[in-house]
Structures are given as C-alpha cells and as structure tokens.
Amino acid sequence: MQNYGLTSVSEFVGDRIVYRNLDAADERLPRLADIRAAVGISGNTIPRKSELDYGRVIVHLLQSARALDAPGTSIKRLIFVGDTHMNDGTAFINICRAGNWPGLAFIGAEKNAPPQADVTTLEGYPLYLANRWTLLTDFDAFCARQGFPVDAHTAVVLDLDKTTIGARGRNDHVIDAARVTAIKRTVGDVLGATFDAARFQAAYDQLKLAEFHPFTADNQDYLAYICLVIGSGMYERETLVADVRAGRMPDFVSFIRAVEARAADLPDNLRALHADIYARVQTGDPTPFKAFRYNEYRETVGRMGMLPADAAPEDLLAREICITHEVRELMLRWREQGALLFALSDKPDEASIPSDELRAAGYAPIHRTLTHVVGA
Ligand SMILES: [Mg+2]
Incomplete structure (x- = not known):
C-alpha cells in the first residue's frame, strides 16, 4: 500500500455526482423535479437505488451531461463500478435497461483470500466480481476482450461510498x-x-x-x-x-x-x-433525523485529509476515509479516453453537503473535500 497524496473526488468527476436527493451537484444539469416530468415519474417521491425509476433518472442525467460536454455524441454503452453485489448490481441493470444500453459492471470487495475475479450475470448483464481493488486493471482488459471500448460513447457510473472513497474490505x-x-x-x-x-x-x-x-x-x-x-x-x-x-x-x-x-x-x-x-x-x-445527518457530515469530513501529508498508508486506512487509488487511476485514464464519468451516492444530502453556515466556514461537499489517495 502507498500514500499517493491529497486530492478530492471532484478531480476526476467534477460536479457530476448525485447524492440521495438526485439533484446533481452540477447545476447545469436538470433538477429531479424536471426529470420526473420528462421521463414520466408520478408523485413527489425520490426513487431509491434499487428501483427502475432510479435508473431512468440516471439515464436522463447521463444524457444531459454528455450533451453538455460533447454535443451530438450519443451514449452507446455503460460501465458501472461499485462494491455491493445486489444493491449496485440492481442499480446497474436498471440503468442499462432504462438506457437500452449494453453494460459491464465491476463489483469490488477486498477479502482475505487469494486474489480472484468471477464473471457472473445478473438477469443477463455481466458482473465482474473481484476480491481485490487492484483487479480493476484486469477489468479494463476484460472490457477490451468483450469488445467494449471505453470512449466518448461510454458512460461510466461510479459508486461513491465504499468504492471511490472508503474502499470496501480495506477502508x-x-x-x-x-x-x-x-x-x-x-x-x-x-x-x-x-x-x-x-x-x-x-x-x-x-x-x-x-x-x-x-x-x-x-x-x-x-x-x-x-x-x-x-x-x-x-x-x-x-x-x-x-x-x-x-x-x-x-x-x-x-x-x-x-x-x-x-x-x-x-x-x-x-x-x-x-x-x-x-x-x-x-x-x-x-x-x-436531520440532527443526526448534520453530525454525520461533520464526522465524515472530519475523517478526511486530516492526517499529515506523509502519513503511513496503514494509518491512513485505519483513521481516514481515503480515495481508492486504483479507482482514481482508472477513472483518470478512462476520462482521457473520452468517457463520461458520473458518481452516485446513497448518502442523504444533509450528510454530504455542508449547511450554509459551514460552507461559509470553508467546508465543502464530500466530493470536493481533500483527502489522501491510498492503494496498491
Ligand atoms: Mg457503495
């Protein structure tokens, strides 16, 4: 393990992220209220990650984001990177279905066993289940072998919690x-x-x-x-x-x-x-329980980037919420190849975004908060 220094998730996703309210941090993107009308979601509920409507909202956001960055370039395929088989797997297939796109998903969770990747399917969609985050490199090769180019026609959906930050099984x-x-x-x-x-x-x-x-x-x-x-x-x-x-x-x-x-x-x-x-x-x-969520925000950012710049990777993984080096490295490469990157978090907005008062005191949303990058 190595300490790769400080950065924030926004280095590679910018403000292309939604927390639980599904209102993107990038204010140029449509609001959930407008998306509901556009894709025909009735009522005022916020779809949860396991629901088909969630997939429809994300597809609308991905297409809107692609139209802003690369007008006239359509999304033709989807890659999902997450950490939970059923929850992320279900979100993945719902996004593929709503977008009518083929997809591949990487589901990572570090385990105390020899490194191994299993390719399985969830309702016909391939899942690459890995017990090491380092296997993201192999997943990149796997995508190529599947004839699945990662380019301007590819949307990459990245789970935030326990994937991009606080890697499951490691941090x-x-x-x-x-x-x-x-x-x-x-x-x-x-x-x-x-x-x-x-x-x-x-x-x-x-x-x-x-x-x-x-x-x-x-x-x-x-x-x-x-x-x-x-x-x-x-x-x-x-x-x-x-x-x-x-x-x-x-x-x-x-x-x-x-x-x-x-x-x-x-x-x-x-x-x-x-x-x-x-x-x-x-x-x-x-x-x-709003008071709890405000405190969760404080406790979360209080565990980001607070150790000395040269802290040992073991200390960082024990005490800080770190950015997963392997995820960051691959995302920077894929963005370079033209892919659209978009992050999802299931955390309530109150636990992810500072109040006006804290913002004035210099606090930032979780994806814009500096923390150490650690990985192999
Ligand atoms: Mg997660």
Missing part, C-alpha cells in the same frame, strides 16, 4: 465509524447527563442486525431514533426485541406511533425532537 470501517459516532453524539446531545453509552451501544449493535431489518427498514435514521428512545429509558431493549420477534412491533411506523401515544412522558428536549421526526415521517421523508 470502509472508517465510513461506518463516522456514522456511529454521529449517532452517538446526536443521542448524547439530546439525552445530556442521562446518556448511557453502554446501553446505547448494546441497542445499536443488536438492532442493526439483518434480523431486525423488517423492523428498522435498514434505515439508519430509524435505527438512530429507536436507539435514542431506548437510551431515554422509555423502552427496554430486551422488551422491544421480544415485541419485534413476536410480531407485536412489526415495523418502524408502529414504533414511532407507540412513542407518540406516550409522548407526554418524554423529557422536554426529546419530546420536541420526537415531534419533529414524527412530522417528517408522516410526510414520507426517508431521512427524518
């Missing part, structure tokens, strides 16, 4: 640490002196498990809120776990309604926060 624990610290800080701020860190941690460690995903919807805002309520003493973790397992507390909405029914028992500041989150849940906001 992703630092992204998770930022989130958990943010939840802890938020809950600690609300509960003050009554905050019991051990009680909070036990609740978080158990309820984050897949067994409880039907209850938490695997939604980090919901999980943080549930741990907050347990931390306040209104619910015992053991009682709640038993209720969930017995089907008496089937989902998050049942839970927040049960809290609402007893809201008078909550301490003042927690009651106000509960009221805010409850109101946002009613309107369908999937990231209703």
